[in-house]
Amino acid sequence: MIPVQGVTDQTIAVLGLGRSGKATAAALQAGGAQVVVWDDGQEARAQAEAEGLEVRDLTRDDAWTGIATLITSPGIPHLYPNPNPVIAKALEKGIPVDNDIGLFFRSFATRDWDEFDTMPRVITVTGSNGKSTTTALIHHILQSVGRPTQMGGNIGTGVLSLDPAHDGEVVVIELSSYQTDLARALTPDVAVFTNLSPDHLDRHGGPGGYFAAKRRLFSEGGPDRCVIGVDEVEGRYLANQMGQGPGDDRVIRVSSGQKLDGFGWAVFAKKGFLSEYRKGRQVASLDLREIGGLPGAHNHQNACAAYAACRAVGIAPRDIETAFHSFAGLPHRSQTVRELNGVRYVNDSKATNIDAAEQALHAFKRIRWIAGGLGKDGGIAALQDHLGEVVKAYLIGHSARDFALQLGDTPHEVVDTMEAAVARAHAEAEPGETVLLAPAAASFDQYPNFEKRGEHFAAIVNAL
Structure with missing residues (x-):
């Protein structure tokens, strides 16, 4: 742990009690600060109380007495599309807002x-x-x-x-x-x-x-x-x-x-x-x-x-x-999961946007492409000129049918689920081809994050 410097005897508020929020609270305490915390989730607040942290309802005006700084977790909006209500109060009161990165650089x-x-x-x-x-x-x-x-x-x-x-x-x-x-x-x-x-x-x-x-x-x-x-x-x-x-x-x-x-x-x-x-x-x-x-x-x-x-x-x-x-690469980023019967299976679940999917589509030859999920603005229309190596696309998730309308003459099939996509690609793939998961979409329709999506793909492939 890196104790935060320059906070001795100050009251510092921490907003958000995920991994970074808890670590921040501990580092502030190690630096001599009095820490109060708040999270929009009742379960997170209850857990913080059980761990001995002082939970203070920062949505109330009277909760800000004596607070020197607000430290917020990175996932919480502080400006656009709208500031979180707690951050909005800090801005109104002129209380500095920072995050754990700012604390790190002033304390390392x-x-x-x-x-x-x-x-x-x-x-x-x-x-x-x-x-x-x-x-x-x-x-x-x-x-x-x-x-x-x-x-x-x-x-x-x-x-x-x-x-x-x-x-x-x-x-x-x-x-x-x-x-x-x-x-x-x-x-x-x-x-x-x-x-x-x-x-x-x-x-x-x-x-x-x-x-x-x-x-x-x-x-x-x-x-x-x-x-x-x-x-x-x-x-x-x-x-x-x-x-x-x-x-x-x-x-x-x-x-x-x-x-x-x-x-x-x-x-x-x-x-x-x-x-x-x-x-x-x-x-x-x-x-x-x-x-x-x-x-x-x-x-x-x-x-x-x-x-x-x-x-x-x-x-x-x-x-x-x-x-x-000797670099093995990172999971979910152009990660070769397995080669089976001359077919390579690649997990690029991190390709959640058009640009990342485009790069993946240029990295391999003769691709059986698994795509789809919760599509972003514009879908996959911008990939029209980058599908030359795609033998066939297998479309899953919320945006599967929208993606199908944007594929033009590229052979494709709406299969909805990862299990069905891998099964169809496995049945049809020929030696020398690559079965590529590069969704060009977020995962949140079917999975909590891109890691779980990639792990599911890998588990299905390893069971073939």
Whole structure:
């Protein structure tokens, strides 16, 4: 646990009692704060009381006496589409609102660091797609070369549940737009931006607000190095904003598909090969094509981002390449579940939006595509030009029939359930084909989250 600094004898309110809320309450108490908590759910409040926490109804005006700060869980809206009523009261009263990320960045460095030979460093990763894989890959590389490292944030351990830093440690943190949007302190040493595609637009008031939430990590965080994917205009804009010209090597531009040789520092993948350029000259190259845990161009972009971040903390190219080969990939992200009778079964349940599904559809050949769930605005119409490798689609969930209307001449079948989709694809698949779960939709019609959807798919496949 990382005790929160600067809160001794203050009364701090915590809104939301999920994993991060409970960890925040404990870290605040460890830092000497008096903590009061509130959750909209009665069961969560009862559990908090049973654990000895003071539950205070923050929907009441008289509950705010003496409260210095409100700490909110990331899933609770603080601005769009409407602030949670408790947050709205804090805003009206002028009480600062923060989250666990802000507390982490103001509390991670301690006086113990004066005794360290090598200062700990923090690498943060944000973006729309690929941030979990990139985060896990950076962490894996650090482990492979023997660097002390921890991983947390939006993946794995909550930031305040991490251990205090060790000498020379590198902490790798995945950050969502919900987390970067509100944090009052953001001070990473290396910040990574993978890419941007429309997502969470209601929460951020549109695409501009969504990008602005990501951008805060760079513009307000002031990292020593910025690793920025420049395959979209937002990334190019961000790289332009953070650098003092094309030769500024504090910005490492990253791409999958375009050559970047006119900049101070760049890493790109083209035709399956990763290249690192410094001041217009190639300084390293490695082959990504046979790395099983990183299939497809989208994972090659993730590899470039992870490579650049690790180079920024002094890891040698060949050590990174060796670590790439031992990376198994993350569950639910282009994860090969099994090969059976010459057919590959791939779980990409995390492909909950159009852009992620598009990347998956370009990563494999001769695809039997399982798609559907709770569709997002526009359905899958935008994928019309990316279905060339789809032999047949098997459509499940709430939006199955809407998706069917958007598939045009692509062979498809509405099967409704995962069991039926896997059974039909298994019966019809031929050697050399891939049965791919890439839903292009949320999971909440049939599953509590994308992980449970992916686990169900894997369980059915493993039982074939």
